[in-house]
Amino acid sequence: MxxxxxxxxxxxxxxxxxxxxxxxxxxxxxxxxxxxxxxxxxxxxxxxxxxxxxxxxxxxxxxxxxxxxxxxxxxxxxxxxxxxxxxxxxxxxxxxxxxxxxxxxxxxxxxxxxxxxxxxxxxxxxPWGAYLGEDALEKGVEVTVSSWRKYSSSQIPTNAKTAGPYVNSVLASLEAEREGYVEALLLNEQGNVAEGPGENLFLVRDGEIYTPGLAEGILGGITRDTVITLARELGYTVHDDVSISRGELNTADELFFSGTAAEVTPIRKVDNVVVGEGTRGPVTTEIQQAFFDLVERRTDDHPEWFEFVGME
Ligand SMILES: Cc1ncc(COP(=O)(O)O)c(C=O)c1O
The missing domain is CATH 3.30.470.10 (Aminotransferase class 4, branched-chain amino acid transferase, N-terminal domain)
Incomplete structure (x- = not known):
């Protein structure tokens, strides 16, 4: 729209x-x-x-x-x-x-x-609804590893949301869509997994959660920080300072995106290789539920994270 x-x-x-x-x-x-x-x-x-x-x-x-x-x-x-x-x-x-x-x-x-x-x-x-489509939050999205690499922070600061460098994300999104995928996943200059064009990536393996560290050339997402906090509160071990190799995408139990626009969106296939069971996995489901309960204020947790508009 x-x-x-x-x-x-x-x-x-x-x-x-x-x-x-x-x-x-x-x-x-x-x-x-x-x-x-x-x-x-x-x-x-x-x-x-x-x-x-x-x-x-x-x-x-x-x-x-x-x-x-x-x-x-x-x-x-x-x-x-x-x-x-x-x-x-x-x-x-x-x-x-x-x-x-x-x-x-x-x-x-x-x-x-x-x-x-x-x-x-x-x-x-x-007004802006579900960024990656209505079904995405429940069923997950199919992504492709982009042929475009995420630029490194020695070229352009990756921890700043600068307008110009978003052409990197635009190229990756256009390529993904041309190839029939909903979203892209970008590797960094070293060939490790960085992030989506407008999302951070999380991986679940053997009940623990992994996400690329800031030195991997990612934007330090605020939703990423929210997910890390909520997951730890739920008792998960979260490794938030790791490198993730491309091959790990294929052997992960679960993958999901986090982002202001994408919120918490499961990934069900990477380049047509099914992730886990090919549906929203149990860890993703629990974190997604905790996320929406929080942001829609069905819990009283983290009041410090909300700025009330105060309608007259
Ligand atoms: C490149 C990139 N990575 C990650 C994110 C997720 O960040 P946040 O959770 O702060 O929206 C965004 C969105 O702003 C982004 O553009």
């Missing part, structure tokens, strides 16, 4: 609430040409206490940190971005939504050094 079919009408741009159709920028914007922007993806869940933004503080921290390698100082305080986001959700009366903050170098000159360009910020919110 495209934006035009959605019931959303307002975007926050550089300190002002503007009509959706007026949220426009110049074609010579630095960020458009060189990808000199950073962004976040956050979910706000429908709970009994009204809309609640999940792990907003951590997303905001990552947003500000993502700008550091590019000298991009977000010219608003965290409190201002929080107030703007809540107001956007209230004004458009959204019980749940996806939140997209973006900051980028604007219009001045197109030399590569962006520092003379204004630092601009916008926030949009819109």
């Amino acid at each position: 495209g934006f035009d079919e959605m019931d959303v009408d307002t975007i926050w741009m550089d300190g002002e609430f503007v009509d959706w159709d007026d949220a426009q920028i110049h074609v010579l914007t630095h960020g458009l040409h060189y990808g000199t922007g950073i962004f976040e993806g956050v979910r706000c869940y429908d709970t009994e206490e009204g809309p609640a933004i999940f792990r907003w503080d951590e997303h905001l921290d990552r947003f500000y940190n993502s700008g550091k390698p590019y000298n991009l100082d977000i010219p608003f305080e965290k409190e201002e971005l929080t107030a703007a986001t809540k107001e956007l959700i209230r004004r458009q009366d959204l019980p749940s939504c996806y939140i997209r903050p973006v900051a980028y170098y604007g219009y001045d000159m197109l030399g590569l050094n962006p520092e003379s360009c204004p630092e601009q910020v916008a926030i949009a919110v819109w």
